[in-house]
Structure formats: C-alpha cells, structure tokens
Amino acid sequence: MEKNLNIYKQYRKRLKAYYYMMSVVGWDSETVAPIGCFEERGKQMGVIAEEVYKIQTDKDFIEAINFLYDHRDELDDALRHEIVNQKKELDKTLKIPMQEIIDSQILFSSSSNIWAQAKKDNDFKKFEDTLEKIVQFKRRYIKYLETDELKGYNVLLDEFEEGMSIKEYDQFFNLLREKLVPFVKKVLEKGNDFNKEFASKKYKVEDQKKICEYFRDVLCFDKNHGIMMESEHPFTSGFGQSDVRITVHYYEKEFLSSIYSVIHETGHALYEANVSDELSDTFANGGASMAMHESQSRFYENIIGRDENFLKKHYPYIKSVYKKNLKDVSFENFYKLVNKVEASFIRTEADELTYPLHVMLRYELEKKLMDGSIEVKDLEKEWNKLFYEYFGIKVKKASQGVLQDVHWSGGSFGYFPTYALGSAYACQFLNAMKKDIDFEEELKKENTLVINEWLIEKIHKYGASKSPKELMMIASGEEFNPQYYVDYLIDKYSKIYSIE
C-alpha cells in the first residue's frame, strides 16, 4: 500500500506540473499570443502532450492506480474519490484505440474552422459532412466506453457530470418543459414597459473597465492571487488556488455584457480560489464538475447580479461612471432592462428565464443524434421545428440556429445540459443558504463576503474531492430537486412582469 501510494503521488506530482504549465500556455494563447504563433505552438504542445501521455500510461503508474482502486476501501474519502476518477480516466485511455485518437485529433484540428466558415456563410450544408464524421466518431466512442451501468448517450453525459444520465436529465427537462414553456409564453404576451434605447448607446471601454474592477472588488476577488484581462470570449482559468484569472470582453455598444461577464467569471474564480489548501497537491484542487462550476458562476451572475437589492446598492456607482448615458434612467427602468425576457435566437445572449429552454433544445437533439433516431442531415430541420415549439418564433438563418454554438464542432456532446443544471443547482443552494443567513440583507452590503463564506464552507472548500451528488447533499441537505429552480424563476419573473 505504502509503496503504491508513493508511486501514485510521485506521478501525480509530475502530471500536475505539466497541467500547470499547459494551463499557463493555454491562458497565453487565449489572451495575448500573436496570431502567427499557433502553428509552432501547436507543434510544441503536441510534443508535450506525448510526454504527458507517456506518464499517464506508464506501467508503474497504471499498476499503482489499479492497486489503489482494488484497495479503495482503505483510502480516505478524498483520495478514494480521486482514485475512482483516475481509474475511469485510465480505462478510457486504454479502451479507445490509439488510431481513433489520432484520427479524431486530425478531424478536430480542422472542424472548428469549417464550422466557423459555414456559420459565416449561413450554410449548414457546408458543415454537414464534418459533423457527420464527428457524430460517427462519438457513436463509436460511446461503444468503446459503454459498461453495464452506462450505455449510449449516458456515457457522454457522465463525462461532463458524474452521476447524471438520461433518466435524471429527462426528469429535469420534462419539468422545465411542462412549467416554463407555458410560463414564458405568458411573460412574452404580457411584456414590460421600459426605456431601453439608452442600452445601445456608446459606453467607453475605459469606463467599462472601471465598472468591471468595481464589481470584481464587490465580489471579493483576490487580486493577489489572480488577474483580470481581456480576451475574445470571457473565461476563467485557474492554475491551482494561488493563481485564478478571469477575462472580460468589452463591447462599446453593450455595456451590460461586460458587467455580467465579470460577475459570471468571478463566480467561477471564487470557486477555484477557495478550494481548501489541503487539496493543493491533489487532482481535486478545482471544481467538482461542469454543472457545479456553472452553479457558482450563475449564482453570482443571476441570483446575486440581477437581484433587486444588489442592483439598488450598486446602481448609483454605475450611474456615476456612465453619467451622461444613464442620466435620465431610473433604477426601476434599469432593473427591468437587466431582467427583461425575450424570445431570442442566441443561447449566449438569452435571459435568465428563457436560457434553459435553449439548453433543453440542444439536449433533445443530442439525445436523438446519439441513439440514431435522427441523423445529421435532418438536424437543421429538427432544430428549427423544436425552436418554434419552445419559443414561438421561426429561425431564419443557420447562424441563428443550428450553427450558432462551437461545441459540436469540437465533439462536445453532453456538455450543454450542464449549463441548465448549474442554474438549477444554484437555486437549490440559494434555498439552503437562506436558512442560514439573511440573503437579501447581505445583498444590501458593500460586498458579498458573508455569501462567499457560505459557498466556500458548503461547496468551494471541497474542490473536486466529492462527487456532485455528495456535494449537493452536503450543501443543501437533500438530493437534487429541480423544483427549486422552477419556483425561483416563476416567482421572480411573475413579480417583474406582474403575473398572477
């Protein structure tokens, strides 16, 4: 045991150092690297990927993992959880033939460019062949990894969110479909009366930066252990707890975009930064899962960031920076704008209420694509049909419909559902949090320290040392229950839109 544990830890230490370096290089690529560097960079990173693969598949390491897996009952909770995950990863590495890996890398090296071109040309046909190859690959990928417990699309769902399968997601989305689709229709019919012309005025990047720094500080982002920069698309990158970074993108004519980006990304960042130091040297020093991570970013973005008390507290500052543009804009008007509901085509621009319907649509299509009940050639038609069903508007361009997201071009099937699941987790946490602290009173304060501390104590500190299901139990005292999400949305938007 002692010997295997030492071997395992030795290899873990090495792998973590590689992941660390690769993350820094990745950050550099997304933020400042010049466009002409990527061919060479790809080559060099390819060599490093081979080095990592050699370590991951080293006989001694595999033996140690297998030994520890067989003796997992003797390990402490955190390590047992880690070993089970490592064993899963290892099996994956060993079950998929090397040639498939190589072929898929070749496929994915050009697929996102082909997708981008097709999107630009609004022509799904131009992406169809490539997507067909990707779907075929994912179907084979599933076959390689299927077990008695995990079959079909569940293999992919479990990769992104351990423990979530078609059964659970169906329950989740069925509830959303039943409750939210009709509710959204009501909200859209009712409508809201407010001035939104000011929102598309020009807001100087310099001023937007100031506002972003302000909210970063309100949410208590630790500037000694992280930075904020610009990138094409906002993201968070954590290199362990000591260095967690966020990016924002500034659009001159969309001043809300950078505000909600910085709040969203800070949510991710707080999670990464507040994992317990005891987990530093393990693979658990990050978020527990995709949805758990998204639950934190959405908690900050929507539950805090679009809250009436929170905005009432901070609107005066926003107004003081954007003096001219917001001169005649009342808080009530601003609050309505921030929480406006619209039937819109683009997921990433959707409001809090309609967002899960966008995700549901993708989930339904993925499920059918993976079990073969629809084929790629029918995808656009199916997309547009479902979209009309949920939103009551007709998709006119592929770039507004089936081609809008990058995910499928990179082979990410099973990822989308975690976005909606994260929002649902967040609402369940909110419910639990309210039993311990006076949430609305906290939002009237200078910063969110007390709220942060609750999330740290109940979620963040555990990092990835617990499964999402275990974490949900620890944090909320019960199993995942999507009813909290539905109740939250219907309650909030009934008030804003004065619906009985």
Place this chain on the structure above:
Amino acid sequence: MEKNLNIYKQYRKRLKAYYYMMSVVGWDSETVAPIGCFEERGKQMGVIAEEVYKIQTDKDFIEAINFLYDHRDELDDALRHEIVNQKKELDKTLKIPMQEIIDSQILFSSSSNIWAQAKKDNDFKKFEDTLEKIVQFKRRYIKYLETDELKGYNVLLDEFEEGMSIKEYDQFFNLLREKLVPFVKKVLEKGNDFNKEFASKKYKVEDQKKICEYFRDVLCFDKNHGIMMESEHPFTSGFGQSDVRITVHYYEKEFLSSIYSVIHETGHALYEANVSDELSDTFANGGASMAMHESQSRFYENIIGRDENFLKKHYPYIKSVYKKNLKDVSFENFYKLVNKVEASFIRTEADELTYPLHVMLRYELEKKLMDGSIEVKDLEKEWNKLFYEYFGIKVKKASQGVLQDVHWSGGSFGYFPTYALGSAYACQFLNAMKKDIDFEEELKKENTLVINEWLIEKIHKYGASKSPKELMMIASGEEFNPQYYVDYLIDKYSKIYSIE
C-alpha cells in the same frame, strides 16, 4: 551515425518543447502573473526542471552526443557547431556535483532578496556574507569546469561569450581606458548648452504607448509574430521565430526611457525573429551569443535611434504627440538632450559614451574577485576607488555604487563585459554596412527595412549556428577590432560637443 542522429534529434525535439513552455511561463511571470502565485509556481517549475534534467542526462542522449561529438567532422557546419556546444553543456552538467547545484539553488533562491534589501538600506554589509558565499561558489564552479584551454575567470567569460577570454577583453578594455577615459573628461569639461527642463515634465502613459507603437512599426517589428506589453523592466522573449515579444516600462516623468527601451528591445526582437526557418527545429534558433544579441539591440538603440538623420525624420511625430511639452523645443535641442554625456552613477542610465566605462569597472573587479586578488570585504572600497578614477566623481551611496546591479546576486559573473562588447560589435557592423548601403540615406526613410535586411542577411539568419567569431568574420570580413567602436564614439561626440 544515422541511429545516433535520430536519437539526438528525438531528444532535441523533446527538450525544445520544454524550453518553449518554460519560456511562455517565464514571460507570464514577468508580465501579468499575480504576486501571490510565485510560491506555487516555483514548486511546479521545480518539478518540470527535474523532468528536463532527466532528459538532458538520459544515457541514450549522452551516448548520442558523445558519438556525434567524436564524429563531428562528418557533420554539416551548423550541426557540428551545435554538437560542440551540447557537448560543452553536457560536460558542465556532469562535472558539477549534484550537491553543489542543489546548494547553489538554495543560495540563489534568497540572494536577490537579500541584495534588494541591502540596496534599499544602502548597506553593503548586509549583502557581504551572501556575496561572499556566491563568490566562493563561483570559484569552486570554475575549478570544476577548468580545462587546459580555459582557466580561472575565462571559464565564466567563455560561458557568456564563446571565444572571449581575459586576453581579448584586456586588449579591448585597455584600448577603451586609454582612449575614452581622457576623451570623456574633455567632453565633460566642455559641456553643452541646451534646455533640458522639458524632459522631466509629465508625459502621459497613453501618449508614450503611441510613440512606442510608432517606433516599433518604423523598425518593422512583425506584429503577427510578436506582441508588445508592459513589465517592471523591459526585456525581449523569443519562443522561436514565430513569437517574439518585447516589453516596455513607462515612467511618466521620463519620456525618453520608453522610446529607447522600445528601440533597444526591438533590436533584440528582430534578431530572434529573423533567424532562418531552416534552424527552427534546432537549438540554433536564437541569437549566437550575449554580445551578439546586445550588438543588435545597441545598433538600433544607439547607432540608429540616436542618429541625427533618424531623429530628424521622426521628431515631428514625437512632437505631434507631445504637443504641449515639446512646443518650444527645437530639433537641435532635442538631439543634444538625446546624446548628452554625463558623469553618472548608474550604469543602466548611462549615456552611450560613458556606458563602456561602467562596464569596464565591473570587469576589472570581477577579474580580481575571481583570481582572489581582491576579496568581497574590500569590494565596495575598490569599486569607489575605480569609479573616481574613471568618472572623477565620488560614490556616496552603495545603491549608486557596488549594490546597483542585480547580476552578482544571481551569480552572473562574466556577463557584464558582453554589454560593452556588443556595442563594439555594432560599430564594426556599421562600418561594414556602410560599404554596401547608404546608411545615412536609409535613416531618412519611413522605416529601416533596408538596414534590417542587411543585418538579417549578414547576422540574424545564422541564428546560433555560428560562433560569434565566425559571425564577425562573415558580417564584417575581418576579426573583431575594437578600434571601430572607439573611432565611432570619438567621432560622434567630438561633433556634438564641438571638440577638435
């Protein structure tokens, strides 16, 4: 042969990928990394350093290098040069006992902080013990690496500039001492009459950035394969030819500082960026030596950047940006400021003419420290004595004297002389260039393309595939001759200071 060549190339490819990644992480550390990340980063990079060491000292790699070294006559020029250098590095790795390496790493992990504190307190005593340990280590280091050809301080000199020894440097510095020390005295006695009060006005960082971007473009820095950012101290970092980066630091009250930083660093960057693509996969895809690199940065900074025609061409733009501050400043006045000569204490702030005297002082002291003819306890006294001899002014504070540079605290002995040597190389290149192109006419043009092309063709493209001596022969058609440097300086400053 075939087999050994393949093994060698395989290991080289791996090492290059590690160096690439480590350079990107290093860049990140120097530019944006948050202060709280460095403990963790040090740990992770330590693990990677071990990985690299394992590869460097792998039996197969060593055997391949030894084989290729023994058969070096059968290799092409570039590869032979590389193998000879690799063999040198290998011997170094093998000759220094592991315990010495570990002990020295511990020593250097705290030495620069101790130096910084001593400098802050203006107290050499506080650094004395640490420097004593460093000097003792370097003396032992020399002993480990001495050969029949290379003894004493020469071991260190050769590390920074292949082929340069005490003999050559003595000749070089003796000429400088003989010609420049009396000339500098004349210049300082003569003085120059111009307004310099405007130079310490406040110049907005935003404007300084604009000017830096302007000069970056004038010198044809390739923005597709490089970026410019800010850092505490300006530097250049090249990750192969496809990604070469420079940094600048903006001081609001020193507008010349950022201009000459960007020109200097672009000189380094052009060198790195224009190494022939054929050398991409080799260890020769960078500059040939410290002095050769410095020759390029100084060529741009001083020979181009402080040239009368060049400045006449670009002063109108500078003036257009700094409208208010430069309103009443004539070109003649500006030119005199840019080329003013002063007896000053700080090397990094020294002018072109007195600069080599600062370096000479350090060379003399290092030489004596290494052969034991002076000891650390006497260093401050010796520094101040020599300084008075060369500059005629008395050092009053250790931070202005013996404690001003970081180099010794990091164990860099033998480095300083390359700074002056680089300037001397540059002047010899200028002499050769003038035979091929109308240098002064080129400086009147929009950009320095034609000058760049000469340097690319004669120096840059060879990367590190030639020794500095070979490169000097290729570029100038003769051996290194410091007379060009002395002539250039005396000629230029005689004109500016109207000295017969």
